[in-house]
Amino acid sequence: MFAADEASARLGIELVESCAGKAVCRMRVTRAMVNGHGIAHGGYLFLLADTAFACACNSRGPVTVAAGADIAFVAPVHEDDVLTATAEERILFGRNGVYDVTVRRGDVVVAEFRGRSRAVGGGAGRLQHPRSRDDR
DSSP states (O other), X not given: OGGGOHHXXXXXOXXXXXXXXXXXXXXXXXXXXXXXXXXXXXXXXXXXXXXHHXXXXXXXXXXXXXXXXXXXXXXXXXXXXXXXXXXXEEEEETTEEEEEEEEEETTEEEEEEEEEEXXXXXXXXXXXXXXXXXXX
């Protein structure tokens, strides 16, 4: 799944580690990611955490997507900071899961993310959009 993730690749996100229920991703903050306050735009931190979450929740096989997520920004991030997002599975129940992702700059926690997943299929590849009534 990560190999086909064009959005993450274009932002320079690397998959550092992946195993059942866990993933670690890394990203360097570029000038293009900094907002008018001189700090990294929160959307980029969310995207990094979401990528680690996606890798962790898809590590078991069935195609899994986000059902929801939230993030708490704990410390500011600046241009050239290297961030590491560590995603860990907390619980699986039925087709659902809960994952926590900690984003760090070195040893400093800069964000905490919680994602809720939903397994939607058994195979790899692109998800299909549901057909509208007119397509049936």
